[in-house]
Amino acid sequence: MTDHTSLLALWVATRVFGTSLWVFDLVFFLRMLLFIKAAMKENPITMMASWTAALVIVVEKYKTRDTSPERREYTSRGVSVLLYVTTVLLFSFYTCNLISALTVGKVSPPFTDLKGMYESRTHTFGFFKGSAMEEYFRTANDGLYRNIWNDMVKPNYDILKKDIDENIDMVMAGDHVSLEVRPLLLKEYYHCGLMILPGLYFWKIMTWPMAPDLPVFPIINHHMYALAENGVYDKLHRKWYPRDLDCETTDMKALSFPSVCTAFIVLLAALLLASICMVVEIIAYRKFNYD
Known part of the structure; x- marks a missing residue:
């Protein structure tokens, strides 16, 4: 947003x-x-x-x-x-x-998560058209995601775009929230005019192709989740995908x-x-x- x-x-x-x-x-x-x-x-x-x-x-x-x-x-x-x-x-x-x-x-945002966005109804909501996100919202059993699809996405299905540039343009043009892939957003499209809401949605650390009965799967899965919970993954993520703009530095600031x-x-x-x-x-x- x-x-x-x-x-x-x-x-x-x-x-x-x-x-x-x-x-x-x-x-x-x-x-x-x-x-x-x-x-x-x-x-x-x-x-x-x-x-x-x-x-x-x-x-x-x-x-x-x-x-x-x-x-x-x-x-x-x-x-x-x-x-x-x-x-x-x-x-x-x-x-x-x-x-x-x-x-x-x-200025504080009118909401901080998907539940607050759905309750406030001050913004439109969208994501990458035809992606796994669309399928997830369409077939969700969870009440929140199903309600978001039925009440916010489905009536305005035309606002879903297949180009992330168009989604970012909609965010910058008005009251619109776009659900994007965080690493891609930070690496290619982030600038100081955007606000990333806190929270984790559909987070997958990495996809590992392996047989379902492989003995090392629980071990790898455990350590990958531990890296995410301890903040190591986010630290490395910020190092790998640094922001080009320093949004904390402005040319003119009021006195503290x-x-x-x-x-x-x-x-x-x-x-x-x-x-x-x-x-x-x-x-x-x-x-x-x-x-």
């Missing part, structure tokens, strides 16, 4: 790092630089300073300020306000990231929850400190302004 996880990751990243938010940050930063540049024109010493130098001079002046009447200048108060607003902006930005990380999760939470806590502390500094600055300004 179709995998929408990669599309969801792209949507989350677009939501978190929206274009409008970046434009707002850029405009706000440019306004801050223009304000500082304009403020520097009041000081002849820094008249010819570049924007970067002006920013450094104002910040250093703000850090080394004293309680003289020069404290009443608008430059220092403007820098205080801008630093405070910048902290609030960053805090709001990472708060949006945190909310996104908490509320937006991965730990990184967002860490930034949120740090910026929360910075916001509290900035708020305290602003209160102290207002009290000090009023005291020296009216004394």
Whole structure:
């Protein structure tokens, strides 16, 4: 069936790092630089300073300020306000990231096995036409497989194809599930747009032509099943049929929850400190302004 996880990751990243938010940050930063540049024109010493130098001079002046009447200048108060607003902006930005990380999760498939597919009826179902799978579903004694054939496959028999390429195209085109041979699918047709549902159906490790009364048959059968149950067969299978695409690596990903939470806590502390500094600055300004 179709995998929408990669599309969801792209949507989350677009939501978190929206274009409008970046434009707002850029405009706000440019306004801050223009304000500082304009403020520097009041000081002849820094008249010819570049924007970067002006920013450094104002910040250093703000850090080394004293309680003289020069404290009443608008430059220092403007820098205080801008630093405070910048902290609030960053805090709001990472708060949006945190909310996104908490509320937006991965898309889960509507079902995880054949029984869930039959009960949900949200997808059509098919397999290789004229294969042993068709015969198995047609003559199945099991209720689930017989019901799938009677209710899902038989009324839509025309969707069964004799070409695996057509089956994959149907899966990618819409809500369709195709039962395929796993080794062949992984080797020739798998890509990141497909989702392989967990579960084993009609699994045969290998066909061994031998006489039915051969003494070694139970031994070989036992060890082949043991290899499958212990995971050795799947490990060798992944080695023999590697996937050409790494579906875990994407060009753009949203921030993970730990990184967002860490930034949120740090910026929360910075916001509290900035708020305290602003209160102290207002009290000090009023005291020296009216004394």
